[in-house]
Amino acid sequence: MFKILIKTLKTGRQTTKYPEKPDIPSAGFRGKTELAAEKCTYCGKCVSACPANVIRQNEENGEKTLTVSYCGCIFCGRCEEVCPNGAIKLTQEYELASKTKEDLLAGIRRNS
Numbered sequence: 635m636f637k638i639l640i641k642t643l644k645t646g647r648q649t650t651k652y653p654e655k656p657d658i659p660s661a662g663f664r665g666k667t668e669l670a671a672e673k674c675t676y677c678g679k680c681v682s683a684c685p686a687n688v689i690r691q692n693e694e695n696g697e698k699t700l701t702v703s704y705c706g707c708i709f710c711g712r713c714e715e716v717c718p719n720g721a722i723k724l725t726q727e728y729e730l731a732s733k734t735k736e737d738l739l740a741g742i743r744r745n746s
Contacts, residue, residue: 659726664709666727667702671742673721674700680713680722689713701741704730 650657659665676698681689688703702713713722732738 656729659728663726663728664711664724666704666725666730667707667709667713667740668723668725669700669702669740669742670721670723671744673719674742674744675719675721676700676744677718679716679718683712683716685710685712697743697745699741699743701739703735704738704740705735 676691676693678691680700681691686706686708688706690699690701690703692699692701709724711724714724730738
């Protein structure tokens, strides 16, 4: 037991002082999905490509909407890969804690 304690004291801390000093994700990290309304053509390719089925496209009363739910998103990046216009980007943001599921929805809308 003393060997483990001595080894631990020699090694020092391996964690950061989160949340005072947030972790910086490495290159290639796939975090929160960002939607660009001005680039989206509502083609539906992202909806078809999503393995978790968390991207929804809807049209009501001449208004098109595209929503992403972070509740079930697996951050695989397929939506970003298949979007022909670059309307979907995965960011470096990873802090997605919320009190309600509604807070974990992101969406864009456009009138036809």
